[in-house]
Amino acid sequence: MRKLINAPEDVVxxxxxxxxxxxxxxxxxxxxxxxxxxxxxxxxxxALVSGGGSGHEPLHAGFVGxxxxxxxxxxxxxxxxxxxxxxxxxxxxxxxxxxxxxxxNYTGDVLNFRLAAELAEDEGIEVAAVVVAxxxxxxxxxxxxxxxxxxxxxxxxxxxxxxxxxxxxxAEVAAVAADVAGRCRSFGVALAPCTVPxxxxxxxxxxxxxxxxxxxxxxxxxxxxxxxxxxxxIVDAALTAIDDDLPVAGQDVLVLVNGMGGTPLLxxxxxxxxAAGGLAARGATVVRSLVGPYVTSLEMAxxxxxxxxxxxxxxxxxxxxxDTPALRAGAR
Amino acid sequence: MRKLINAPEDVVxxxxxxxxxxxxxxxxxxxxxxxxxxxxxxxxxxALVSGGGSGHEPLHAGFVGxxxxxxxxxxxxxxxxxxxxxxxxxxxxxxxxxxxxxxxNYTGDVLNFRLAAELAEDEGIEVAAVVVAxxxxxxxxxxxxxxxxxxxxxxxxxxxxxxxxxxxxxAEVAAVAADVAGRCRSFGVALAPCTVPxxxxxxxxxxxxxxxxxxxxxxxxxxxxxxxxxxxxIVDAALTAIDDDLPVAGQDVLVLVNGMGGTPLLxxxxxxxxAAGGLAARGATVVRSLVGPYVTSLEMAxxxxxxxxxxxxxxxxxxxxxDTPALRAGAR
Numbered sequence: 001m002r003k004l005i006n007a008p009e010d011v012v013x014x015x016x017x018x019x020x021x022x023x024x025x026x027x028x029x030x031x032x033x034x035x036x037x038x039x040x041x042x043x044x045x046x047a048l049v050s051g052g053g054s055g056h057e058p059l060h061a062g063f064v065g066x067x068x069x070x071x072x073x074x075x076x077x078x079x080x081x082x083x084x085x086x087x088x089x090x091x092x093x094x095x096x097x098x099x100x101x102x103x104x105n106y107t108g109d110v111l112n113f114r115l116a117a118e119l120a121e122d123e124g125i126e127v128a129a130v131v132v133a134x135x136x137x138x139x140x141x142x143x144x145x146x147x148x149x150x151x152x153x154x155x156x157x158x159x160x161x162x163x164x165x166x167x168x169x170x171a172e173v174a175a176v177a178a179d180v181a182g183r184c185r186s187f188g189v190a191l192a193p194c195t196v197p198x199x200x201x202x203x204x205x206x207x208x209x210x211x212x213x214x215x216x217x218x219x220x221x222x223x224x225x226x227x228x229x230x231x232x233x234i235v236d237a238a239l240t241a242i243d244d245d246l247p248v249a250g251q252d253v254l255v256l257v258n259g260m261g262g263t264p265l266l267x268x269x270x271x272x273x274x275a276a277g278g279l280a281a282r283g284a285t286v287v288r289s290l291v292g293p294y295v296t297s298l299e300m301a302x303x304x305x306x307x308x309x310x311x312x313x314x315x316x317x318x319x320x321x322x323d324t325p326a327l328r329a330g331a332r
Numbered sequence: 333m334r335k336l337i338n339a340p341e342d343v344v345x346x347x348x349x350x351x352x353x354x355x356x357x358x359x360x361x362x363x364x365x366x367x368x369x370x371x372x373x374x375x376x377x378x379a380l381v382s383g384g385g386s387g388h389e390p391l392h393a394g395f396v397g398x399x400x401x402x403x404x405x406x407x408x409x410x411x412x413x414x415x416x417x418x419x420x421x422x423x424x425x426x427x428x429x430x431x432x433x434x435x436x437n438y439t440g441d442v443l444n445f446r447l448a449a450e451l452a453e454d455e456g457i458e459v460a461a462v463v464v465a466x467x468x469x470x471x472x473x474x475x476x477x478x479x480x481x482x483x484x485x486x487x488x489x490x491x492x493x494x495x496x497x498x499x500x501x502x503a504e505v506a507a508v509a510a511d512v513a514g515r516c517r518s519f520g521v522a523l524a525p526c527t528v529p530x531x532x533x534x535x536x537x538x539x540x541x542x543x544x545x546x547x548x549x550x551x552x553x554x555x556x557x558x559x560x561x562x563x564x565x566i567v568d569a570a571l572t573a574i575d576d577d578l579p580v581a582g583q584d585v586l587v588l589v590n591g592m593g594g595t596p597l598l599x600x601x602x603x604x605x606x607a608a609g610g611l612a613a614r615g616a617t618v619v620r621s622l623v624g625p626y627v628t629s630l631e632m633a634x635x636x637x638x639x640x641x642x643x644x645x646x647x648x649x650x651x652x653x654x655d656t657p658a659l660r661a662g663a664r
Contacts, residue, residue, distance in 0.1 A: 002523040002540070002633055004599035006562040011598065018601030021608035022621045057597040191334040208334070230338040261596045264630045265389035266343065267336035269350030276353035289354045298596045301334055301631065328660045
């Protein structure tokens with residue numbers, strides 16, 4: 001296991017100490033995994049809280065800041081944060097206008113966020129939740145009932161975060177988040193697996209000439225093990241899966257071409273060239289794009305494509321200022 | 333070879349087509365590898381041009397935009413761009429105030445930029461150059477006479493780019509660039525090699541329990557092959573090499589903890605926690621930091637640390653607005 005770590009049991013807390021040192025704009029509790037905007041709570045603003053297992057960085061803590069999340073909860077690698085920590089994050093950022101939980105659809109996350117929401121409501125905090133389930137690859141999977149939540153989460157956090165920053169009330173922020181979640185579809189492909197530090201062995205095995213189409217962000221199985229093929233064909237398979245599920249013809253779309261953690265940016269741009277061409281060929285108009293490692297799976301090699309059917313209003317929220325460690329947007 | 337590519341010979345042009353599609357703020361010639369600010373030439377502004385072999389993305393094309401580079405020239409993977417292309421970039425961005433070439437110290441780059449500068453001067457364009465040679469690991473190497481240029485290049489491009497954007501004349505921009513280059517020191521460590529697509533085999537081999545201390549950004553040999561060790565010890569070795577060369581005690585420093593392309597962000601933050609502690613223990617004050625994959629070596633696993641002894645004026649230029657695909661800075 002070639003990893004730049006100290007000890008497997010310290011991976012998450014060590015990384016959080018690094019985040020704390022690197023980002024004065026964040027308040028980081030490395031012991032509990034709770035990362036909060038330094039200026040929280042913001043009086044009268046709806047707060048957004050997300051979280052999940054670690055190993056997907058910069059998701060979620062890298063998206064904490066003005067215009068996106070107010071707090072993120074980091075669990076151990078690929079392990080949901082516990083309800084008490086989600087509750088602590090929720091209480092730390094509540095500014096009296098309620099809190100939106102942005103939850104990726106994994107059984108542990110859904111359960112723990114629900115428990116935390118109940119506990120928060122006992123404390124008098126109004127909580128709404130959106131569950132993101134954008135991955136079209138499989139209907140149920142190792143860790144989910146229903147579809148997995150992946151890259152669409154970034155779009156929900158950015159766009160609903162902008163709505164909250166603009167002063168929208170909780171019901172409206174939650175409605176925007178649900179709307180965006182419903183408009184996003186994702187599909188991932190692995191070229192090489194990742195290794196959870198505490199396990200020490202790869203989450204799956206691929207032969208030298210194999211890829212996994214429809215992989216999940218924890219290395220959980222996808223649709224099919226297939227022969228390696230050119231990037232353009234891999235991208236085409238991803239776009240076909242997305243388009244079959246939610247047609248893109250005639251639509252304005254936001255697109256994320258996302259490296260899974262071990263894929264060079266050079267290759268991500270090669271994939272984006274194919275994605276831009278493939279979407280145009282399917283009749284979609286790409287109005288905004290993002291290329292980079294935003295929702296990762298440790299050092300997994302591969303990519304994920306997320307397409308969000310947008311509207312003028314949603315694109316406006318996408319363009320609104322955001323200032324987080326991993327994503328900055330807006331005019332300057 | 334597990335790569336998200338179409339054909340080895342198309343890697344650079346395909347990636348540049350992706351950049352062109354993703355970034356309307358850039359004018360990209362995928363055939364020649366010349367990437368230019370869409371609003372170039374800027375009348376009366378000193379222009380910055382950099383470039384080098386591909387495979388180090390986002391360096392350099394990802395740093396083209398207001399506040400940093402006016403143009404970048406991409407060669408084939410790990411291969412210098414030819415003089416005619418550097419000349420084309422230089423002519424495309426000259427706004428009458430002269431052009432600064434930012435050159436990493438590799439023999440091919442130095443030669444080709446020098447030839448391009450002579451050709452540009454024949455065209456009546458005033459050219460100055462700064463050669464970045466910040467890597468303390470080795471004095472001469474496979475591809476260099478003298479030290480290699482690595483992460484310090486980012487600091488030169490950002491800070492000199494800010495000086496140019498603020499209207500400084502060529503001599504002053506060149507002086508700032510030379511000053512910054514002289515203040516930067518870097519040291520890299522590889523945990524796993526990379527594979528150049530056209531070669532198809534790794535640039536070097538490491539046993540499962542080995543790392544390479546002082547690695548170059550093309551996989552060229554470093555100081556020593558050593559046993560794998562905890563991240564804190566790897567970072568300590570890098571900081572010791574840097575501090576031995578240019579002491580940091582009592583200094584304000586800018587720090588880059590840079591993933592080499594195949595190292596997850598989680599691990600980069602673990603390294604940053606160690607770097608922040610190690611610099612403080614050595615008496616330095618970290619005034620700004622950057623954590624992420626900014627100067628990469630394809631999918632190499634490992635990290636590079638760059639330390640820049642700064643001043644109030646240089647920190648001000650570091651903080652100045654920049655708006656490039658890979659680095660955005662400044663108030664918004």
